[in-house]
Amino acid sequence: MKKRLILGLALATMLFSCSTDDTADIVINDNTTVNGSGTTDPQTILLEGTYTEDLILDALNTYKINGPVIMASGTTLEIPAGMTIRAAATGADVYVAIAQGAKINANGSASSPIVFTSDAAAPAAGDWGGLILLGKAPINSVTGSSTSTSEIASLPFGGSNASDDSGILRYVRVEYSGGSADGQSENNGISFYGVGNGTVVQYIQAFEGKDDGVEFFGGTVNVDFLSVVNAQDDSIDWTEGYTGTITNAYVKHGAEHDKGIEADGFNTDFSNAAGYFSKPTVNNLTIVGLGSASGEAIRLRAGTQGIFNNVHITGFEEGFDLDGDLGDNPTGAGVVSDDLQVTDVTFVDVTLKLKNDTEVVLTEADFITGDGNGTVTNYSSWGANWTAN
Numbered sequence: 258m259k260k261r262l263i264l265g266l267a268l269a270t271m272l273f274s275c276s277t278d279d280t281a282d283i284v285i286n287d288n289t290t291v292n293g294s295g296t297t298d299p300q301t302i303l304l305e306g307t308y309t310e311d312l313i314l315d316a317l318n319t320y321k322i323n324g325p326v327i328m329a330s331g332t333t334l335e336i337p338a339g340m341t342i343r344a345a346a347t348g349a350d351v352y353v354a355i356a357q358g359a360k361i362n363a364n365g366s367a368s369s370p371i372v373f374t375s376d377a378a379a380p381a382a383g384d385w386g387g388l389i390l391l392g393k394a395p396i397n398s399v400t401g402s403s404t405s406t407s408e409i410a411s412l413p414f415g416g417s418n419a420s421d422d423s424g425i426l427r428y429v430r431v432e433y434s435g436g437s438a439d440g441q442s443e444n445n446g447i448s449f450y451g452v453g454n455g456t457v458v459q460y461i462q463a464f465e466g467k468d469d470g471v472e473f474f475g476g477t478v479n480v481d482f483l484s485v486v487n488a489q490d491d492s493i494d495w496t497e498g499y500t501g502t503i504t505n506a507y508v509k510h511g512a513e514h515d516k517g518i519e520a521d522g523f524n525t526d527f528s529n530a531a532g533y534f535s536k537p538t539v540n541n542l543t544i545v546g547l548g549s550a551s552g553e554a555i556r557l558r559a560g561t562q563g564i565f566n567n568v569h570i571t572g573f574e575e576g577f578d579l580d581g582d583l584g585d586n587p588t589g590a591g592v593v594s595d596d597l598q599v600t601d602v603t604f605v606d607v608t609l610k611l612k613n614d615t616e617v618v619l620t621e622a623d624f625i626t627g628d629g630n631g632t633v634t635n636y637s638s639w640g641a642n643w644t645a646n
Contacts (some may be wrong), residue, residue: 258276258439259592261304262455262554263270263305263548263578263611264447264466265429265433281416283389283453286561287311287325287474293331296431296497297329299317299318299319299552300318300319301318301319301320301321302319302320302321303316303320303321303323304316304320304321304322304323304326304342304403305322305323305324305326306324306325306326306327306438307325307327307329307336308326308327308328308329308332308334309332310332310420311332311333311334311335311367312328312333312335313331313333313335313338313341314334314335314336314339314340314464315338316337317344319344319599320340320343320445321344321345321367322342322343322344322351322352322353322373322385323351323583324345324350324351324421325343325350325354325410325412326352326353326460326470326526327339327352327354327412327421328360328361328560329356329359329511329534330353330354330357330359331358331359331428331450332360333359333360333362333587334353334355334357334360334361334362334363334422334424335361335362335363336361336362336371336375337371338364338365338366338369338370338371338428338562339365339369339371340364340371340372341371341372341373341374341544342371342372342373342374342383343374343376343391344362344373344375344376344384344386345372345376345385346375346376346377346380346384346385346433347385347436347438347546348374348383348384348385348386348437349386349409349437349443350386350436350630351385351386351436351445352385352387352388352389352409352410352436352444353373353386353387353388353389353390353641354390354412355389355390355391355403355423355557356391356412357391357392357393357412357413357414357416357451357457358393358412358479358623359423359424359576360422360423360424360425361369361390361423361424361426362370362424362425363424363425363426363427364425364428365427365431365596365641366427366428366430366515366642366643367459367460367643368642368643369428369640370428370429370460370642371386371429371431372428372430372431372432373429373430373431373432373434374431374432374433374439374597375432375433378432380432380433380451380465380555381433381465381468382433382434382435382465382466382489383434383435383436383437383465383466383527384433384434384436384600384627385434385436385444386434386435386444386464386549387419387431387434387435387436387446387447387448387466387490388429388431388434388438388446388447388466388534388637389407389409389410389412389444389447389448389453390424390448390449390452390456391407391412391413391414391423391450391451392414392416392421392423392449392450392451392452392453392476392478392612393415393417393418393421393451394418394419394420394421394451394453394454394475394476394479394569395414395415395416395417395475395476395479395500395552396414396421396451396474396476396480396497396498396530397475397497397498397523397529397530397531397532397533397534398415398473398475398495398497398498398524398527398528398530398531399415399521399530399531400528400530400531400606401417402416402417403416404416404451405431405451405474405482405497405527406595407448407450407473407553407584408443408458408475408586409444409448410558411488412450414450414451414477415451415497416584417477418450418453419448419453419454419477420429420454420455420477420622421451421452421453421454421455422453422455422456423452423453423455423456423478423564424456425456425457425458426447426456426459426461427457427458427459428459428460428464428643429447429460429461429462429493430461430463430464430562430643430644430645431446431461431462431463431464431466432464432465432645433464433465433466434446434459434463434466434467434468434593435467435468435469435488435490436464436467436517436576437467438516440480442469443468443490444467444468445463445466445468445469445470445471445472445494446464446469446470446471446485446488446568446628447461447470447471447472447479448462448471448472448474449471449472449473449474449476450474450475450476450477451474451476452473452476452477452478452479453476453477453478453621454477454478454479454501456478458478458479458480458481459480459481459590460481460482460639460642460643461482461483461484461535461594462483462484462485462486462574462640462644462645463484463485463486463488463492463538464486464487464644464645465486465487465488465489465511465645466485466487466489466490467490468489468490469488469490469491469493469494470485470486470488470489470491470492470493470494470508471485471492471493471494472491472493472494472495472496472604473494473495473496473497473499473501474495474496474497474499475497475498475499475535476499476500476501476602477499477501478501478523479501479502479503479504480502480503480504481502481508482505482506482625482640483503483505483506483507483622483638484507484508484521484636484640484644485506485507485508485638486508486509486511486644486645487510487511487514488508488511488514488515489511489513489514489515490514490515491515491516491518491519492508492510492516492517492518492544493506493508493516493517493518493519494518494519494520494521495518495521495537495561496519496521496559497521497523497524497535497544497562498522498523498526498529498531498533498534499536499537500536500537501537501538501603502537502538502539502540503537503538503539503540503542503635504539504540504541504614505539505540505541505634505635506539506542506543506634506637507543507545507634507636507640508542508543508544508545509646510544510546510547510551510572511544512547514546514547514551515552516552516553516554516555516556517544517546517553517555517562517570517573518527518536518544518554518556518557518572519529519538519553519556519558520555520556520557520558520561520587521535521558521559521561522534522535522558522559522560522561522562522586523559523560529560530584530622532644534559534561534562534563534591534596535561536562536564536596537559537562537563537564538563538564538566538567538570539540539563539564539566540564540566541566541567541634542567542568542569542634543568543569543570543571543633543634544552544568544569544571544573545571545572546570546571546573547572548573548606549572549573549574549606549607549608550574551572551574552573552575553574553575553576553577553609553612554573554575554576554577555568555570555576555577555589556580556583557577557578557579557580557582558579558580558581558586558588559580559581559586559588560581560585560587560590560591561588561591561597561617562589562591562596562597563596563597564574564597564598564600565598565599565600565602565629566571566600566601567600567601567631567632567634568599568601568603568631569602569603569631569632570602570603570604570605570607570631570632571604571605571606571607572605572606572607573606573607574607574608574609575607575608575610575612576607576611577610577612578600578612578614579592579597579611579612579614579615579624580615581612581614581616581617582616583611583616583617587615587617588613588617589615589616589617590614590617592615592619592623592624592628593617593619593623595631597624598624598626599624599625599626600625600626600627601626601627601630601632602625602627602628602629602630602631603628603630603631603632603639604627604628610628611624611625612623615638
């Protein structure tokens with residue numbers, strides 16, 4: 258039997274009799290034997306601190322995120338299919354971060370998804386932080402192999418390895434996340450910081466989050482089958498030169514919400530040091546709003562580019578809102594150069610299909626081809642069993 262590496266070993270009874278403070282490195286239990294002769298009774302184990310060796314969770318046990326959990330470079334966090342991990346409902350300082358050089362192996366299935374959720378009796382958006390992956394793929398807020406620093410946990414991200422591998426997320430749901438650290442920094446459901454396209458991300462959901470559902474800070478990671486339901490800020494967000502592909506995305510707004518997608522070509526709080534803009538490809542996108550008075554489905558700004566194929570938008574005042582200028586935020590120029598385009602889109606209960614605030618003269622025909630040809634993504638099929646609604 259493979260020996261499981263841990264940073265600390267304590268009996269479960271000690272976990273509840275000892276106090277911790279903000280500087281504690283780790284409180285963790287390992288309930289397996291190292292010689293393969295058997296296992297002990299199931300335990301409730303608190304996870305907290307920086308892990309410098311692999312952390313392999315045992316399906317026999319129950320785990321609770323009790324503070325920041327940071328997997329250091331060279332380590333792997335392995336989570337069995339079907340496991341639910343609960344987080345202390347104390348806000349922003351409870352999260353899981355997979356640092357540069359570390360990996361997560363969360364390989365669930367439709368019948369046995371992996372769920373990160375709040376431990377509150379009556380869970381609510383913002384109860385805890387969320388899931389954070391940080392990689393070494395390019396970002397445009399720095400140049401070359403330089404790195405930037407994440408909003409939460411202040412960890413480095415970015416670099417020059419487009420194919421960087423942060424592991425596997427498959428059939429993973431994150432619930433009640435988005436705890437706010439301060440007025441400027443909020444957790445998202447799932448945050449991808451400079452994550453590379455060697456990472457496998459398929460079938461992920463952010464449900465009932467206080468801030469953004471899923472956000473991409475640069476990087477090249479591709480995501481297949483993405484669901485965001487009831488995010489109170491933007492459901493999907495990208496910035497800092499994100500250039501991956503999103504295929505089959507479903508967004509549904511709740512009573513509190515902002516945009517279905519908010520997209521920036523670069524992080525305007527910093528700079529476009531590398532001189533290029535976000536340009537993802539989005540295939541098979543469905544956004545469901547609350548009616549024609551419910552704001553914007555998609556806001557494209559700060560020079561973002563992007564190729565949208567097969568989009569279906571229901572229930573918004575505005576379908577696409579383009580913001581930019583003739584200077585550092587050339588969103589309209591992307592339309593003219595065909596770097597920002599929509600092919601096959603259907604608008605249902607949408608008052609204004611395109612609002613152009615870019616200072617560039619353009620028409621709907623310059624931006625949209627195939628109006629009326631968009632079809633909904635088959636969410637009732639690929640989202641069945643493992644998503645929350």
